[in-house]
Amino acid sequence: MENPSSSPPFPTELDLDNLKAIKILGKGAMGTVFLVHDTFTDPTARSPFALKVVQRSKHDADRRALWEIGVLTRLSPPDPTPQHPFLPRLLGRLETSEFLAWAVPYCPGSDLNVLRYRQNDGVFSPAVIRFYLAEIICALEHLHSLGIVYRDLKPENILIQQSGHVTLTDFDLSRNLKKKQLSETLTDEKKDQNSLSEIPVRRKHQRNFIRWIPVVPDNKYKKALKKAKSARVSPVSRRKLSFSDGERSNSFVGTEEYVSPEVIRGEGHEFAVDWWALGILTYEMLYGTTPFKGKNRKKTFRNVLTKEPELKGQPNALTDLIGRLLQKDPKKRLGYHRGVCEIKEHPFFKGVRWDLLTEVLRPPFIPSGDDADLKEKVTPGKIDIREYFLSLKSPSSMPPSPLPSPSIELKRNVSFMEY
Numbered sequence: 024m025e026n027p028s029s030s031p032p033f034p035t036e037l038d039l040d041n042l043k044a045i046k047i048l049g050k051g052a053m054g055t056v057f058l059v060h061d062t063f064t065d066p067t068a069r070s071p072f073a074l075k076v077v078q079r080s081k082h083d084a085d086r087r088a089l090w091e092i093g094v095l096t097r098l099s100p101p102d103p104t105p106q107h108p109f110l111p112r113l114l115g116r117l118e119t120s121e122f123l124a125w126a127v128p129y130c131p132g133s134d135l136n137v138l139r140y141r142q143n144d145g146v147f148s149p150a151v152i153r154f155y156l157a158e159i160i161c162a163l164e165h166l167h168s169l170g171i172v173y174r175d176l177k178p179e180n181i182l183i184q185q186s187g188h189v190t191l192t193d194f195d196l197s198r199n200l201k202k203k204q205l206s207e208t209l210t211d212e213k214k215d216q217n218s219l220s221e222i223p224v225r226r227k228h229q230r231n232f233i234r235w236i237p238v239v240p241d242n243k244y245k246k247a248l249k250k251a252k253s254a255r256v257s258p259v260s261r262r263k264l265s266f267s268d269g270e271r272s273n274s275f276v277g278t279e280e281y282v283s284p285e286v287i288r289g290e291g292h293e294f295a296v297d298w299w300a301l302g303i304l305t306y307e308m309l310y311g312t313t314p315f316k317g318k319n320r321k322k323t324f325r326n327v328l329t330k331e332p333e334l335k336g337q338p339n340a341l342t343d344l345i346g347r348l349l350q351k352d353p354k355k356r357l358g359y360h361r362g363v364c365e366i367k368e369h370p371f372f373k374g375v376r377w378d379l380l381t382e383v384l385r386p387p388f389i390p391s392g393d394d395a396d397l398k399e400k401v402t403p404g405k406i407d408i409r410e411y412f413l414s415l416k417s418p419s420s421m422p423p424s425p426l427p428s429p430s431i432e433l434k435r436n437v438s439f440m441e442y
Contacts, residue, residue, distance in 0.1 A: 036115065036118075037114070037124070039124070042059045043060060043406060044059050044407075045058045045071055048073055053071070055076050057074045057076065058129060059408075060072070072127065073128065077124065079122060085123065098111065108188060110166070111190050112127065128184070131184075134183065135155065135179075135189070139308065147308045149339075150387075153375065154182070155387070156301070156304075158188060160363060167362060171199060172292075174198060175278065176280075180192050200294065202294075202365050206351065279320055280316050280323060283296045283300070288328070290385075298356055299356065300344050301366075302332075306332060334346060343371070405408060
């Protein structure tokens with residue numbers, strides 16, 4: 024996990040003139056993420072960070088950017104309050120007439136989508152799925168406790184920190200909602216086979232299962248990195264319903280293959296949309312594809328509304344978890360009534376030490392010291408961010424940007440250790 028105390032000191036307001044880009048980490052509809060360093064405080068680029076830059080001229084960019092900065096501010100408590108281990112910390116921000124930008128810690132392990140494609144068979148083992156899901160659930164639990172519904176859970180938004188633990192990113196589609204009252208409570212007599220008889224994180228004589236990750240051909244890898252577009256469109260109808268169990272949003276937002284049935288139907292939605300997305304994510308981690316993908320958006324949405332997920336293989340705790348998360352009626356969905364407690368109690372997570380996740384010293388994947396993306400290997404950047412965006416506006420009058428491709432170059436095999 025990123026340790027806030029070990030992060031370089033950043034002023035509340037960053038100076039764009041002092042920031043130089045080392046490379047592009049990613050591009051989206053709203054902005055571009057650079058790996059940068061501050062030439063004044065860190066001239067040798069020993070502690071680079073991720074900087075998301077949004078051009079203010081873009082439609083709706085200001086509002087979404089300011090919203091994300093606001094969410095990150097809420098997730099970044101002042102010292103000595105501990106930072107949540109699986110959520111990012113806002114390191115600094117800047118605002119000019121041209122740009123809005125904000126800095127968060129750099130995650131050298133790329134994202135869960137990239138990591139999955141680096142597996143021989145393009146999927147994770149159940150043990151690895153359990154580890155990553157547990158950390159993602161803890162991150163969502165914290166967001167929900169703040170009244171924030173995430174609404175954009177997908178592999179591309181789950182980054183791997185230097186430590187191998189996860190962190191969520193991209194909060195511009197999130198929303199504040201009033202928390203509903205729990206309709207059910209835990210009772211002692213329910214603590215049976217579903218309760219957590221937890222196993223220790225460190226075990227003697229533990230075996231290490233090592234999977235070598237091959238170099239993925241460029242064309243396959245580039246295809247893997249194509250990110251789904253956010254589906255921000257108007258539904259056919261919006262039903263005006265009255266809810267007594269908490270506030271709901273009527274916004275139609277999300278990523279096509281991860282959008283929940285209630286969002287498509289325009290019925291209004293609340294925190295259960297995150298548990299639906301968790302089910303889609305789990306399915307993709309297990310099978311290598313999403314369950315409702317169609318040839319186009321219309322067919323994908325029809326599948327979401329009418330098709331049941333195809334759970335291949337013998338039924339087990341993991342497939343049962345997926346089935347319970349992908350209930351089309353949100354009131355029947357795991358997590359609807361008692362929130363994260365219902366999910367943590369599921370048999371698939373039996374034995375998980377939720378309070379000790381941060382103490383796992385050997386996550387399934389740790390960015391290798393030989394990885395070109397590691398911050399110890401980067402060199403000071405010489406690219407001016409303003410010049411980069413100017414080159415996009417006038418490509419004929421500017422030389423090509425020397426920034427390397429945002430795709431990770433898989434030059435060598437790396438080891439994958441299952442805990």
